[in-house]
Amino acid sequence: MGLLLAVGLQSGVADIISTVEFNHTGELLATGDKGGRVVIFQREQESKNQPHRRGEYNVYSTFQSHEPEFDYLKSLEIEEKINKIRWLPQQNAAYFLLSTNDKTVKLWKVSERDKRPEGYNLKDEDGRLRDPSMITSLRVPVLRPMDLMVEATPRRVFANAHTYHINSISVNSDYETYMSADDLRINLWNFEITNQSFTPDIVDIKPANMEELTEVITAAEFHPHHCNTFVYSSSKGTIRLCDMRTAALCDRHAKFFEEPEDPSNRSFFSEIISSISDVKFSHSGRYIMTRDYLTVKVWDLNMENRPIETYQVHDYLRSKLCSLYENDCIFDKFECVWNGSDSVIMTGSYNNFFRMFDRNTKRDVTLEASRENSKPRAVLKPRKVCVGGKRRKDEISVDSLDFSKKILHTAWHPSENIIAVAATNNLYIFQDKVN
Amino acid sequence: MLILFQEMEDKVISPEKAEEAKLKARYPHLGQKPGGSDFLRKRLQKGQKYFDSGDYNMAKAKMKNKQLPTAAPDKTEVTGDHIPTPQDLPQRKPSLVASKLAG
Numbered sequence: 167m168g169l170l171l172a173v174g175l176q177s178g179v180a181d182i183i184s185t186v187e188f189n190h191t192g193e194l195l196a197t198g199d200k201g202g203r204v205v206i207f208q209r210e211q212e213s214k215n216q217p218h219r220r221g222e223y224n225v226y227s228t229f230q231s232h233e234p235e236f237d238y239l240k241s242l243e244i245e246e247k248i249n250k251i252r253w254l255p256q257q258n259a260a261y262f263l264l265s266t267n268d269k270t271v272k273l274w275k276v277s278e279r280d281k282r283p284e285g286y287n288l289k290d291e292d293g294r295l296r297d298p299s300m301i302t303s304l305r306v307p308v309l310r311p312m313d314l315m316v317e318a319t320p321r322r323v324f325a326n327a328h329t330y331h332i333n334s335i336s337v338n339s340d341y342e343t344y345m346s347a348d349d350l351r352i353n354l355w356n357f358e359i360t361n362q363s364f365t366p367d368i369v370d371i372k373p374a375n376m377e378e379l380t381e382v383i384t385a386a387e388f389h390p391h392h393c394n395t396f397v398y399s400s401s402k403g404t405i406r407l408c409d410m411r412t413a414a415l416c417d418r419h420a421k422f423f424e425e426p427e428d429p430s431n432r433s434f435f436s437e438i439i440s441s442i443s444d445v446k447f448s449h450s451g452r453y454i455m456t457r458d459y460l461t462v463k464v465w466d467l468n469m470e471n472r473p474i475e476t477y478q479v480h481d482y483l484r485s486k487l488c489s490l491y492e493n494d495c496i497f498d499k500f501e502c503v504w505n506g507s508d509s510v511i512m513t514g515s516y517n518n519f520f521r522m523f524d525r526n527t528k529r530d531v532t533l534e535a536s537r538e539n540s541k542p543r544a545v546l547k548p549r550k551v552c553v554g555g556k557r558r559k560d561e562i563s564v565d566s567l568d569f570s571k572k573i574l575h576t577a578w579h580p581s582e583n584i585i586a587v588a589a590t591n592n593l594y595i596f597q598d599k600v601n
Numbered sequence: 602m603l604i605l606f607q608e609m610e611d612k613v614i615s616p617e618k619a620e621e622a623k624l625k626a627r628y629p630h631l632g633q634k635p636g637g638s639d640f641l642r643k644r645l646q647k648g649q650k651y652f653d654s655g656d657y658n659m660a661k662a663k664m665k666n667k668q669l670p671t672a673a674p675d676k677t678e679v680t681g682d683h684i685p686t687p688q689d690l691p692q693r694k695p696s697l698v699a700s701k702l703a704g
Contacts, residue, residue: 242649268647330645349645379641401641433621434631438640485616488623 183588185575189253189261192579195223195586196263197593198248202232204265204318206276207595221584223595227276229318232267244269250335252344262321264344268331271346273322273357281309322360327353334386340393347386347398354410368416369398369408384499385445395420397447397454403440405456405465423454423465425472435487435496443499448508449580455511457502460484462513462523477523477530480515482553482564495569506581514573517562518589519549535573535587535594546596 181199188195195207208226235244246267254262260277285307290296330348337344345368346353352369369386373379381402389395394410406419427436439459446455454465456473460481463473479500483490490496495516502513514520515532523530532549552561575588583598614622625631 331647349641376642382641382644431615431617433615433617434624435617435621485620487617487620488627491624 182591183575183593184247185249185251186577186586186588186593187251187253187263188577188579188586189263190255190580192581192584194226194253194261195577195595196251196253197586197588198231198251198265199591200245200247202230202234202246202248202267204229204231204248204251204263204274206261221597227316227318229274231265231272231274232270235269249332252335252337254337255341257341264335264337266332266335266346269325269328271324271332271335271355272320273324274318275321276316276318279315279317280311280313282312283307284310322357324355324360327355333384336386336388336396338388338393339391343393345386345388345396347383349382352383352386352396352398352416368410370415384442387445387447390447390449390451392451397445399442399445399456401441402437403442403458405442405445405454407467421467421470423470423473425463435491438491438496439487444501446502446504448504449506450508453508455502455504457500457513459496459498459500462502462511464511464525475525477511477521479513479521480519480551482551486564490569493569495572498572498574500572500574501576503576503578505578505583512576512578512585514576514587516569516572517567518571518573519551520573520576520587535589535592536571537592 181201181203183197183199185198186195193209195209197205197207199205204227205225206227207223209221209223212221231248232246234246236242237244244267248265248267250264250266252264254264254273256262260275263274263276265272265274284291285305287301287304287307288296288298324346328346328348328351330350332346332348334347335344336347342358343354343356346355347369350370350372351367354368369383371381371383381400381404384399384401386396386398389397395407396410397405397407399405403424405423407421407423408416409420410416412418412420427440442456442458444457447453448455452467453474454467456463456465457479460483461479462477464475464477465473487496500514502511504511509526510522510524512520512522518534518536519532520535521530521532532551533546534549547560550558550561551567552558552563557563571590573587573589577586579585585596587594587596
């Protein structure tokens with residue numbers, strides 16, 4: 167694979183991590199958790215004194231993004247769990263990100279403060295108000311350096327636009343708009359306007375009669391360069407590419423991607439395991455990658471009738487589908503990511519395993535994110551699952567896999583070989599080994 | 602002889618179909634349309650908790666007369682005596698397995 171990994175940072179977070187995202191330069195890494203908190207890590211500047219501490223990530227800011235709510239009218243509990251975080255490209259000294267739970271999207275501004283004003287006339291140094299009648303002279307307050315403080319402030323709250331649960335947000339390449347997708351609808355928002363969706367329902371697949379509901383939207387993303395193009399995936403394993411220039415309501419797709427199914431292979435589980443849990447454009451914008459329960463597929467935008475590449479993530483689970491259905495694991499939503507050059511793709515699995523596929527060499531590797539098996543700064547050892555027959559010494563059998571240890575969320579630095587892997591409530595950051 | 606051979610071939614089925622047979626053996630009343638409305642509706646209803654406004658108002662009226670203890674109420678005694686909060690409501694995990702048995 168050409169990618170050696172070493173354990174950089176393991177951070178225990180109090181709650182289960184529910185999303186991980188690098189910003190556009192890779193300098194910052196944001197995580198969201200089940201408790202509604204966002205933790206942002208910042209990469210250390212490389213220093214000549216300590217060349218081996220090559221840009222480690224340390225906590226930069228922590229804030230409570232969302233709180234639990236209860237919709238009394240609908241008897242609905244609204245979880246504070248952060249479903250997705252998406253960064254805006256940096257346009258000034260401050261950083262901006264979108265974070266969303268099931269119902270509300272928020273725009274957060276994260277900024278540094280390293281100076282503070284001193285010498286107020288009406289307040290003394292402790293902040294107590296001075297009696298104006300006691301003031302005999304005026305002075306001009308001056309800015310003095312202070313210890314660096316990072317503050318996060320909510321700049322916009324986009325609420326009350328989703329009847330169903332938000333699964334995706336995506337910032338448009340025009341940097342002025344973004345979309346939010348729930349199970350049945352996709353809304354387009356302008357960053358400046360919060361009291362209404364810019365164009366409500368650019369996609370609406372709700373049937374007139376809910377009894378006729380056959381599929382839901384599972385993920386959506388804007389094209390990285392074409393601001394009028396986006397894709398959304400469905401629970402039936404299909405992807406639709408839409409062009410916003412054709413109509414206000416993108417009911418009719420411009421392209422429809424679906425792999426034909428062999429009807430003789432169809433089983434009770436077919437539709438469930440074909441449900442797409444994540445869809446991601448390549449950085450080049452020429453391909454899309456989809457993740458369903460057992461595979462990762464790469465599609466060429468110019469070929470709708472089948473994917474150009476299919477990678478088996480954990481095909482050995484095909485003989486376990488019955489129990490995976492009973493314990494609900496079959497509904498787990500795994501994400502997938504591209505590396506910066508679109509040559510390697512990565513996705514998670516069970517037992518804290520994650521998989522990488524090199525699209526050029528066709529080689530793949532299984533690695534594990536766990537404290538027991540990774541000494542700091544040691545190269546990660548490839549893992550192997552034994553399917554049947556004789557189990558070799560280092561292999562693990564399918565029946566010994568821990569299905570409660572699932573890696574659903576991973577992220578890849580935009581340009582370097584640095585990956586972030588969320589294993590339940592632990593965050594692992596792996597980097598290429600130096601020398 | 603030809604017929605026997607055919608039967609043997611039919612027994613070599615995909616692991617997926619074998620798992621399906623296992624599932625149907627455990628839940629004989631499993632619906633015919635698996636990926637359809639049942640799952641989707643369950644997914645859309647995530648977060649549903651049941652809050653009784655009658656209990657809420659009755660408890661509120663009672664509160665006017667007596668002081669309620671501030672200790673966390675017994676999780677099983679949600680009706681009638683005190684104002685239920687979302688945290689009190691027993692966690693109702695929508696179990697797909699249970700609904701299949703019922704359906």
